[in-house]
Amino acid sequence: MLKNKYPIDPALIRELAQVLTDTDLTEIEVAHDDLKIRVARQITVHTTVAAPVAAHAPAAAPVAAAAAAAPVVVDDPRKHPGVVTSPMVGTAYRRPSPDAKPLVELGTVVKEGDRLCLIEAMKTFNDIAAPRSGTVTRIFFEDGRPVEYGEPLMIVE
Known part of the structure; x- marks a missing residue:
């Protein structure tokens, strides 16, 4: 039985969990x-989506609409509503091959489903x-760099 052959040390598990937290x-x-x-x-990445402004809203609505159209500034990119995060651990690439141009650059306008990276x-x-x-407004990784699960890759606003 596994229990007799390999005793599992709970302290080791706690230590490994602490390594995850520390790093x-x-x-x-x-x-x-x-x-x-x-x-x-x-x-867990939480996103917040602003409610649409009603067409029959009072005179303050144009100001609210202009504020909603402005880019969202968030200190932690994981909290940004347009963040694209890595769905896995691996190596991220901006190009499909070393001699190809990047799939997207800052300012690239993309449609839902367009390829952003690999x-x-x-x-x-x-x-x-x-x-x-x-529009791609921020890119957080270097081509050929390892990424972690849930790590922000870029912002699409």
């Missing part, structure tokens, strides 16, 4: 012989598509 990693795995211990956490995980390239139509 902002989302998962860690330790292996010894046939025993593997994987500790993971989920990062994430390579386990020798498989995964397309990351735009979840909404808009």
